[in-house]
Amino acid sequence: MNLPDSSRIGRKFPLGFFPTPLHALQNLTEKYPGYKLYMKRDDHTGLATGGNKTRKLEYLVQEALDQGCDTLVTAGAQQSNHCRQAAAASVQARLECHLLLRGSKPETVNGNLLLSTLMGAHTHYCGEDIEEEDVRQVMDDLRRRGRKPYYTPIGGSTLTGSLGYVDAMKELKEQMTGQKLPIDTIFFASSSGGTQAGMLLGKAVHGIDARLMPVNIDKSGVSTHGSLEDAVLVIANEGAEAMGLSKHFTPEDVKLVDGYGDAGYGVVTEKDRSIIWELASTEGIFLDPVYTARAFYAMTDMLKTGQIKPGANVLFWHTGGTTANFHYYNELSGR
Numbered sequence: 001m002n003l004p005d006s007s008r009i010g011r012k013f014p015l016g017f018f019p020t021p022l023h024a025l026q027n028l029t030e031k032y033p034g035y036k037l038y039m040k041r042d043d044h045t046g047l048a049t050g051g052n053k054t055r056k057l058e059y060l061v062q063e064a065l066d067q068g069c070d071t072l073v074t075a076g077a078q079q080s081n082h083c084r085q086a087a088a089a090s091v092q093a094r095l096e097c098h099l100l101l102r103g104s105k106p107e108t109v110n111g112n113l114l115l116s117t118l119m120g121a122h123t124h125y126c127g128e129d130i131e132e133e134d135v136r137q138v139m140d141d142l143r144r145r146g147r148k149p150y151y152t153p154i155g156g157s158t159l160t161g162s163l164g165y166v167d168a169m170k171e172l173k174e175q176m177t178g179q180k181l182p183i184d185t186i187f188f189a190s191s192s193g194g195t196q197a198g199m200l201l202g203k204a205v206h207g208i209d210a211r212l213m214p215v216n217i218d219k220s221g222v223s224t225h226g227s228l229e230d231a232v233l234v235i236a237n238e239g240a241e242a243m244g245l246s247k248h249f250t251p252e253d254v255k256l257v258d259g260y261g262d263a264g265y266g267v268v269t270e271k272d273r274s275i276i277w278e279l280a281s282t283e284g285i286f287l288d289p290v291y292t293a294r295a296f297y298a299m300t301d302m303l304k305t306g307q308i309k310p311g312a313n314v315l316f317w318h319t320g321g322t323t324a325n326f327h328y329y330n331e332l333s334g335r
């Protein structure tokens with residue numbers, strides 16, 4: 001039988017170490033009676049320290065190579081984990097890497113930006129917002145220099161990138177079977193939407209019942225290109241059609257867990273600091289202040305307030321970003 005599958009519509013350039021571990025959070029489970037807590041370690045995908053963008057970049061980089069491109073262009077915040085992993089992926093695939101970054105050139109280069117720079121990525125500072133015009137300019141300049149650039153947007157959140165998380169759900173299913181571990185609920189951070197869209201598709205393709213809890217790490221409803229929910233819905237339905245899934249996703253399927261990101265993107269709050277401290281000091285595992293801290297806080301809050309069915313096996317999908325802690329050291333050290 002020819003099952004709908006990501007391999008029908010994309011190919012991978014291997015960049016990471018898979019499967020990533022899935023393990024119990026023993027100490028933390030004691031603090032949340034009535035639940036069993038687990039973690040999926042995509043902070044350990046292995047590419048330049050790891051993170052969720054590794055899975056997306058495997059498909060994106062292969063698409064770039066298949067199109068005969070020799071340069072990868074992408075965009076993000078100065079401390080973007082996606083940009084750091086895109087720089088590493090480019091090194092591995094021998095592509096020239098160009099990063100369009102928000103803001104102006106910083107006085108000190110640290111955290112993810114330091115790592116991207118060490119990997120030879122070229123940086124372009126675009127001011128307050130990265131506009132289509134900025135992208136076009138960089139692409140045109142590269143073409144004038146005789147390069148063949150491939151562009152993937154912020155977070156690599158296209159259908160191609162999302163395929164990495166369709167596969168990730170298959171990986172999870174195999175681990176659930178192997179460990180005889182039925183997962184009921186999956187918490188994770190959602191921001192540009194590709195991870196969420198891929199998980200949603202992967203759930204349908206691979207027949208997984210677990211409930212997705214995508215935590216919006218930014219202010220509700222904020223996005224330059226429509227809402228995050230709309231972006232997820234578009235990618236998921238595009239994927240369903242391309243893979244021949246007899247499924248149409250509705251707004252109900254892409255609902256975000258809202259209200260935990262109201263401080264705004266990249267603003268490190270006391271809650272972010274304290275939840276990073278809580279996990280680090282109970283399990284020796286580091287969250288990041290921009291994404292996973294907010295998602296993890298949402299999970300603990302919903303457990304404490306009984307919003308998750310008692311007795312549930314709850315999985316936190318760690319999407320990486322720990323290198324950003326080295327940029328936010330002032331906020332995190334409590335000064």
Ligand SMILES: *Cc1c(COP(=O)(O)O)cnc(C)c1O
Nearest residue numbers: 081191192193195291319320321
């Ligand atoms: C990019 C990122 C996310 C969000 O993934 P999207 O696919 O952009 O929604 C979550 N966590 C970390 C650490 C990230 O770098």
